Amino acid sequence: MNGLRKGSKALLRDLNKTLVLNEIRTKGPISRTEISQNTGLSLSSITRIADQLIKEGFIYEEGEGESTGGRRPIHLLFNQYYGYIIGIKIEVRKVIFTLSNLNGEIVAKAIKEYVKGSSSNVVMDIILNEIRLWFSKVNGEGKEILGIGIGVSGIVDTQNGILINSSLLGWNNVSFKSEIQRIIDVPVIVDNDVNAYTLAEMMYGAGKNLDNFLLVECGIGIGAGIVLNGEIYRGEFGGAGEIGHIILEKDGAPCYCGQKGCLERYSNEEFIVNRALELAKDNSNSILHNKSNEQVWIDDVREAAKYGDKVAIKAYNEAGYNLGLGLVSAINLFNISTIIMADEGVQAEEWLTPNVLNAVTNSFFSRYIDIEVKKSELGNIGWELGTVALVIKELFQVPLYKDRFTLYSS
Structure with a gap:
C-alpha cells in the first residue's frame, strides 16, 4: 500500500478542499452556510475554498436560495462537465466503451466486436485505437479525459492495473x-x-445505504462482489468473490477451472439452456422440444418461461435453488444479510429469486437475521456505470496517500 502523507498545511488544505467539493458534488445545489453547518468548517474557510474551486472551474454559482432573514444565499453547484471519463467493459465477443461526465452520466457509447477467443494483443489494439479517437474528439472540444476505468472478468491486480488471469477470456498477465x-x-x-x-x-x-452486501452476477459465469463495512473486499490478490467455483457436488461436472462440481456448472446460463433442452426431449408441449444447443440461447429459454413453458421454468427453478445453496456458504462465511442479484438474476427474477431465497433462508444465520434477496436497480447499465465509477471514486477520494491521484491534490 502507498504510504500515508505526512501531516502538513498542504495536506490540511487538500482535506478541507476535498470535504467541501464532495459536499457540493453530492448535495448541491447548496449554500456556503449549509456547507459550514455540515462540515464544521468556518464560513470564512468555506468562502475561501469555494472561491478557489470556482476559479479552477470545479464548481459554479447559480440562483439564490430561500431567505431565512437577511440576504438570500447563493447556491453552489458541481461542474460535472469539468472533464470526462472513459469506461471500458471487456466481454467475450465485444468491448463496450462509454464516455461519461463526472456525475457518472453517460454521454456517448461505442461497441467494438471481435472474434471470441482473440488474443489480448488483438483486443488491446482495439482499445488503444478507440481511446485515441475519443481523446482527439474530447480535446477538440476543449475538454479533458481525466481517467479511464476498465472492467474485465478474472483476477485483477488493481494496484498495478494488471489482469493476472481470466479463464473466461483465456488471457494471462495483461x-x-x-x-x-x-x-x-x-x-x-x-x-x-x-x-x-x-x-x-x-x-x-x-447498495447505496448498505455497509454489507453481496452482489451476485448470474450469466455466462457466476461471480460476486463482496462489500464489508462499506468497502469492496478483494482478497489477497484480487481474487475474492469467485463463488462460482465453490464445490457444490463432489465428483460432479468438470469445470474449466480444473475442478469438478463447481456451483457455476449448476447455475449459469449454460446449465439453464442445457437443462431446459434435456427436459424438453420428453415434453412435446414445450416450445423447446426437439431443439438443439445450436438453436437455443439463454434468451430463448427466458422467452419460453415468459410464455409459461414448464420445462423452461423448471430449468430456472433448479438453477436458482443450486445458486442459493452456493450462496449459503458465502452468507455463513461473511454473515451478510443482503444479496443483490444482477444480470440474469434480474431478467429472470420471477423464477430464480424465489428459489435462491428458499435455499438461503435455511442457512445458519437465517435463525438470527432476515436474509433479503433483491434485484439490482441498475440493470445492464451497471456494467458501464461500474467502469466509470472506478475512476470517480479515485478522483474524489480523500488525498491521504502518496502517489495516489486525486483531481486537485497539491
Whole structure:
C-alpha cells in the first residue's frame, strides 16, 4: 500500500478542499452556510475554498436560495462537465466503451466486436485505437479525459492495473495500465468487472445505504462482489468473490477451472439452456422440444418461461435453488444479510429469486437475521456505470496517500 502523507498545511488544505467539493458534488445545489453547518468548517474557510474551486472551474454559482432573514444565499453547484471519463467493459465477443461526465452520466457509447477467443494483443489494439479517437474528439472540444476505468472478468491486480488471469477470456498477465499510459498519461483503474458493477451499486443503486452486501452476477459465469463495512473486499490478490467455483457436488461436472462440481456448472446460463433442452426431449408441449444447443440461447429459454413453458421454468427453478445453496456458504462465511442479484438474476427474477431465497433462508444465520434477496436497480447499465465509477471514486477520494491521484491534490 502507498504510504500515508505526512501531516502538513498542504495536506490540511487538500482535506478541507476535498470535504467541501464532495459536499457540493453530492448535495448541491447548496449554500456556503449549509456547507459550514455540515462540515464544521468556518464560513470564512468555506468562502475561501469555494472561491478557489470556482476559479479552477470545479464548481459554479447559480440562483439564490430561500431567505431565512437577511440576504438570500447563493447556491453552489458541481461542474460535472469539468472533464470526462472513459469506461471500458471487456466481454467475450465485444468491448463496450462509454464516455461519461463526472456525475457518472453517460454521454456517448461505442461497441467494438471481435472474434471470441482473440488474443489480448488483438483486443488491446482495439482499445488503444478507440481511446485515441475519443481523446482527439474530447480535446477538440476543449475538454479533458481525466481517467479511464476498465472492467474485465478474472483476477485483477488493481494496484498495478494488471489482469493476472481470466479463464473466461483465456488471457494471462495483461498490463492494461502500462500499455494505455504508454500512449496517454491519465489515471487508469482496472478491476474485476463484478467488483466494478458492485461499486456502481454502492454509489447509485440498491447498495447505496448498505455497509454489507453481496452482489451476485448470474450469466455466462457466476461471480460476486463482496462489500464489508462499506468497502469492496478483494482478497489477497484480487481474487475474492469467485463463488462460482465453490464445490457444490463432489465428483460432479468438470469445470474449466480444473475442478469438478463447481456451483457455476449448476447455475449459469449454460446449465439453464442445457437443462431446459434435456427436459424438453420428453415434453412435446414445450416450445423447446426437439431443439438443439445450436438453436437455443439463454434468451430463448427466458422467452419460453415468459410464455409459461414448464420445462423452461423448471430449468430456472433448479438453477436458482443450486445458486442459493452456493450462496449459503458465502452468507455463513461473511454473515451478510443482503444479496443483490444482477444480470440474469434480474431478467429472470420471477423464477430464480424465489428459489435462491428458499435455499438461503435455511442457512445458519437465517435463525438470527432476515436474509433479503433483491434485484439490482441498475440493470445492464451497471456494467458501464461500474467502469466509470472506478475512476470517480479515485478522483474524489480523500488525498491521504502518496502517489495516489486525486483531481486537485497539491
